[in-house]
Amino acid sequence: MRLSDGKTFVGDETGHYTVKAVKGDALVFSYVGTVSDTIKVENERLDVKLKLYIPGEDEYVYVDSIRSLQNELTSFVENKDARIGIAVIINGKDTVSVNGSKDFPMMSVFKFPLALAVAKWVDSNGMSLNDSIAFGPKALIKDTYSPMLKKYGSGLYKMSFKELLEWSLIESDNNAADLLLKRVGGTACATTLLKDVAGELDITIGASEQNMHQDPYTSYLNRSTPLAMATLFDRFDTEIKNRSKSFSDISVMLEQCRTGLDRLAAPFIATNAIVGHKTGTGFPTPEGRISAINDCGYIHLPNGTQYTIAVFVADSAYDMTETSKIIADISEIVFKSLIGSK
Incomplete structure (x- = not known):
């Protein structure tokens, strides 16, 4: 963490920052199982060695469970015929990742960082989510995934920011996302607004749903690393959602998400855990694979443990059901590892 502004940075799987x-x-360095240290910057390169922390008996159990989780997730993805990236941030500090610093296409997961950009734009312009966006019939793509268009038809010409965000986040409506994206100034403006909200993260909004409708491969312009997305959800869950009603409304929508319930949310259906998440679904490739199946979000367990998790599965050789189950299985591994921890 950089003390001057409180900004946090996450290392890759090898510990490089x-x-x-x-x-x-002044920079604060920390890692699970070690004593954190504050170091003043004097040179361009720092080689930081943290001292091993000697905890009490209960704390040993927790540190060991984190290490065990890392090993289990690494082993789980090892022989899968897909490119899988995972990042988990536990209680805002302990991080586990597999391919966490690799690039993945977000697909509709991009609608979450877009929502944060929209909330920032609305607040900065002295507006509220109850204000409306007017649009013409040419603004709506007819043959895309749009339950909103299916419900209201082509006569739809105006809708509030809040309604469009609900369609975009809860139902993953493509038309709703594009109307919001256009209103805030397009992809470059949305990426800049996102940085204003959450700081420098390895996340780029580079394509609209219309772009992706015309050429599915432009979806790779909407990209993130698992560590960046897990960090974004962590910052949102611990701080950003409390900044204004615009941001807090987004948390309600994430917890009402109706897509991909067979992914991250699958292990929690019979529990009272709180799950806020956003899914993303790609397209079949000419090689007979699925370009991407994703799910990312935050989890509040009944025992008080809170964590964020990002799972990206790209170039999957499995069908939609099997690929979704990979995410559900990863979610269950993390859940079972942490349900006994505090």
Whole structure:
């Protein structure tokens, strides 16, 4: 963490960091099982060695469970015929990842960072989510996934920011997302707004749903790493959602998500855990694979443990059901590992 502004940076699986800092900045380094250390920047390169933390008996159990989770997830993805990326941030500090710093296409997961950009734009312009967006019939794509269009028909010409966000986040409506994206100024503006909300993260909004409708491969322009997305959800769950009603409304929508219930949410159906998430679904490739199946979000367990999780599955050789089950199985592994921890 950079003390001057509180911004956090997450290392990759090998422990390497890239941190923007100037001489005189103070950086706090921490890692599970070690004693955190604050170091003043004097040189361009820092080689940081943290001392091993000697905890009490109960804390040993927790540290061991984190290490066991890392090993179990690594083993789980090892022989899968797909490119899988996982990142888990537990209680805002302990991080587990597999291919966490690799690029993945977000697909409709991009509608979550887009929603944060929209909330920022609305608040910055002295508006509320109850204000409306007017649009013409040419703004709506007819042959795309749009339960909103199916319900209201082509006579739809106006809708509030809140309604469009609900359609975009809860139902993953493509037309709703594009109307919001256009209103805030397009992909470049949305990416800039996202940085204003959450700081520098390895997330780019580079294509609209219309772009992806015309050429499915432009979906790769909407990209993120698992670590970046898990960090975004962590910052949202712990701080951003409390900034304004616009942001808090988004958390309600995420917890009402109706898509991909056979993915991250599957292990929690019979529990009272709180699950806020956003899914993404890709397209069949010429090689007979699925380009991407994703699910990312935050989980509040009944025992008080909170964590964020991002799972991206790209170039899957399995069908939709089997690929979704990979995400559900990963979610269950994490859940079972943490249900006894605090």
